[in-house]
Amino acid sequence: MAEKSGADILVECLIDLGVEVVFGYPGGAVLPIYDALFNHPKIRHVLVRHEQGATHMAEGYARSTGKPGVVLVTSGPGATNAVTGITDALMDSIPMVVITGQVPTQLIGTDAFQEADTIGITRHCSKHNYLVKSPAKLAGVVHEAFHIATTGRPGPVVVDIPKNVQIATAPYEKPETFEHASYRPQIKADAGAIASAVEMLAAAERPIFYTGGGVINSGPEASELLREIAALTGAPVTSTLMGLGAFPASSDQWIGMLGMHGTYEANWAMNKADLIVCVGARFDDRVTGRLDAFAPFAQKIHIDIDRSSINKTVEVDLPIVADVASALSDMIALWKDRGHKAADLTEWWARIDGWRARNSLAYPESGEEIMPQEAIAQLYRASRSAKDVIITTEVGQHQMWAAQHFGFDEPNKWLTSGGLGTMGYGFPAAIGAQVGNPDSLVVCVAGDASIQMNIQEMGTASQYRLPVKIFILNNEYMGMVRQWQELTYESRYSNSYSDSLPDFVKLAEAYGWTGIRIEGPQELEAGIAQMIDTPGPVLVDCRVAKLSNCFPMIPSGAAHTDMLLDPSQVEGIMSDEAKALV
Amino acid sequence: MHIQEEYSERHVLSLTVSNEAGILARIAGLFTARGYNIDSLTVADITPDHAISRITIVTSGPPKVIDQIIAQLDRLVPVHKVTDLTDNGPFVERELALVKVAGVGEDRIEALRLADVFRAKVVDTTIESFIFEITGTTDKIDNFIGLMRQIGLVEVGRTGVVGLIRGKEPN
Structure with a gap:
């Protein structure tokens, strides 16, 4: 040869x-x-x-x-x-x-x-x-x-x-398909475990689906199956940051993201549930809050393809090592086979609706300044009429606001750095998404600090005529760092401000992009519309309220039930034990 | 162009190291960074206060690479001393193996006879099987296992080599 x-x-x-x-x-x-x-x-x-x-x-x-x-x-x-x-x-x-x-x-x-x-x-x-x-x-x-x-x-x-x-x-010859000697991921769940899961689900009075990025990794079929099993059982669905979009935000059964910046209803439902079905999530510390207070009344089922994720931080009652789509498909088949009907969850939903009524994502209005939450909400409203929309984010307050105020109805449309929390992820990720989805509207929601971590890639977008949009919520702070300093260090803003920011509009123009500045609430709607309608790459420098913070929030080391809903609850100091947590 | 296989030779290295977390990973990393395999590795603490461990490594590689690895091992902060036993005159090396053999009738008798020749001990037996304990050089154990394979070898566990320089001086 x-x-x-x-x-x-x-x-x-x-x-x-x-x-x-x-x-x-x-x-x-x-x-x-x-x-x-x-x-x-x-x-x-x-x-x-x-x-x-x-x-x-x-x-x-x-x-x-x-x-x-x-x-x-x-x-x-x-x-x-x-x-x-x-x-x-x-x-x-x-x-x-x-x-x-x-x-x-x-x-x-x-x-x-x-x-x-x-x-x-x-x-x-x-x-x-x-x-x-x-x-x-x-x-x-x-x-x-x-x-x-x-x-x-x-x-x-x-x-x-x-x-x-x-x-x-x-x-060189194209290798035949091979069986690896040691690497054999378990795809199919144990039948006994599936049967137990179905019975637990049928018997639960206060069930909840806690879903994660594993649903998205498992492929579009897994998202379809999640919708089906949720419909069959009538249970509420919450998701981690990584899982947003696997279940439609427009569904009545959607109760929002859970965890540190999740909704009041999602975190209280986790706390009071009698059955948590964890689907492709991993009980991350951002999700569980204080471990000894996590979901004290719930039996827990954990579906994960990675056996080492099971019982890593939270002991579960029923581990299911399997691919999400395969496990859900088996559960649905058996649920139907056994003729189960959705239990009467009226009382459970009444309690959830009570928590929902707290309207935990509400934010104060400001006539003078653009509230960053409102900027995201407007971006969501404006892009609903657009074709397919993909949102990427950097890391920080803007990321959490995007997760809270942008609704995702489909998987693979929300790209964010969850585990590592990498500032500088969002903009290149948007370029990659645009390369793979040339006809989609791809928007990177960024902060003024994190956009600068990989801003050199503007040249890449110019070179390949990629019409990505960067939407900077510019508050001239590393906002999440400042927020934690307010929570923990009596507002001593040690190095958390953005000094010597570039003129982002001129920078955009220098790279051959369109640059737009939005300075007040009256410019917001038109500015976002212009960004969407302008062909080619666009950078928007959206000046937002400088000192807005991201609520609700479960401070590190606190329980789900100890949420802070607004700034008035912030004490400004913390115990050393709480300070020492991530 | 084809890549020439380099001449490689077997070396037994003996190290004393501080008994601390991560030391084994650092040492293994020096070998894998160069794409060379460790053929065997033994670790155990050797002082009454458990502060020092002896690590014995058997590796194969071109002599220059081995020299470089020794120099780099010596540079690691928790490493006390590195000796290339192969290059330092006569030394004793021993390895222990547990060898499980299954068989009945004449095979059983032959297995015992061979074990006697190799001075292997029976440490477990059933009507149809033995586990032999054998110590010796790697070669001797290889030979014993080779013979047992013809009789009915089930499986083998080996400790890897430990070695000391002959005479009164320490490694």
């Missing part, structure tokens, strides 16, 4: 695996791969401005399309710059394959130019990683890497390829 270079083998593999887009940045140790890409017009390469941008673009592409994101970077600084995005993808279970160049095998370990121990560095922040030392092994590794990234609990896989392995030759 004719032999091919490692670089050609890699590109052939990518084509065989159906890869359409690669986000990357060239450099010395990947020159052979870039030369191979030059001859393969089937693969679209998006040239980023910084490798971290490439990883978040790949995440945005993956989260919005359901396909794995692919990143190509050089050795040393190329690889280390990718580490934040790799870690982000691990925390949020995003399928991603990161191909890194490496110095040639004979130089590994010699402190060669642009050498870093990529495998060592990424070992703990990737689902798996490989150093490929022979071109003959490359094809098998690349196919395996995609298999591992996309199956089970998805995650990032790093393939480190020394430069001489890219140049050396070996025969």
